[in-house]
Amino acid sequence: VKLLSLARDLKRRKARDRQGLFVAEGVRTVEALLDSPLRVRGVLCTAALDDRARHLRARASARNIDIHEVSEAEFASAADTEAPQGILAVATIPRRNTGDLPDRGDLLVLDAVQDPGNVGTIIRSAAALGASATIALPGTVDLWNAKVVRSAMGALFTHPVAALDWEQAHEWLQAQGLQLWVAAADGELVGRAMASRTGRVAVVVANEGAGVSAHVARAAHRRVAIAMEPPADSLNVAVAAGILLHELRHQPL
């Protein structure tokens, strides 16, 4: 019952920040969590589990993870989704700072991207398309929000992600010699820019409505655009991030 009230509490960002814990929900996400190095505090489940969830419960049990069986109604009160498959886990948030980021590869930077589904999808893409890390700048939704965790499909558990303020991020990017490229509709075409790149790149994607922050725009080395067919003048931010990351992969150093 203590785990139940903890899981309920962790729906609020303040509680996640204070406790350093988050909730992973659903069979696929809990599986990815158990496959990852993250520390799992406990598993909450209902009695009515399907085979895959039951197997997962047994796996957690074999690792001496606390398992609490609760009623459907209690479970629903802690779950974020409507059909949560009867299993969730509480685990430790891996707090990463600049010192924990790899000093190789290209990076992705999220500048005030607010939609949790988009942010999770982008982190899933960053991991799949070979970015070495992702930096989340202020204004970006909390990375450990249940919907971000779910949309990331496990990528948050292995791909290094750091929430940094701009000064920290900028200093580190400069020290690493990373070129800062911002996505901008009036920039040079991405294919051409990629072909002429001379070093590691940090690609910035921003809030769809507001665009990149003024201080990020000032620090940018290049502005890159994805060619579009009028009257269209924008793409979903997760689609744009995917295209830019895929292009970067095509033009490795």
Add this chain to the structure above:
Amino acid sequence: VKLLSLARDLKRRKARDRQGLFVAEGVRTVEALLDSPLRVRGVLCTAALDDRARHLRARASARNIDIHEVSEAEFASAADTEAPQGILAVATIPRRNTGDLPDRGDLLVLDAVQDPGNVGTIIRSAAALGASATIALPGTVDLWNAKVVRSAMGALFTHPVAALDWEQAHEWLQAQGLQLWVAAADGELVGRAMASRTGRVAVVVANEGAGVSAHVARAAHRRVAIAMEPPADSLNVAVAAGILLHELRHQPL
């Protein structure tokens, strides 16, 4: 009040199919609708509109479109979103068959893609990245579902989209000489495939869990993959569609 009950009714697919009408919600979407050739049946709004919505109301009024002002509660009963900006429009669904599809350019095919947000995002990408049309095969969510319309950000009003059964679609694709390429993790790398293409291409993206349908897989000319970094083995379907469409645009005929 007739328009109010009509808008409420159109939340159900059956009602949309029977009436041939759909609902477009929010300032940006209604703006795009008024910019499009689609026939608008009426506008429903509340009294408390911001400047942009008020301007939009005036635009509709100047075109002799029926405008009904309703209470906040009545409006909320017809709206799909939680913060619907107080304006929605009812418009005619442009029913398209194979005869309405252009006989030029590359195409996108949706094979049982169920998530409405993904489908709307994909149609937005298809329009922006220059696909000449999109075909939705059975199992794909209704294209005129409120969430699809919202996520498409107006693209549904101008980009030609046809919901076809497989036999119709296949016959038309063959008659057009379109090569059918399916996204598949174990296919040839997309960049290589694109560089060697010899004609118009119809790219198929499928349900993330189930993959392409057996009959579509049998008809495929090529299987193309996006290179991924283990342990990742998949991308969000809208991200994958965006990358494939962007690659097609890089290798025009």
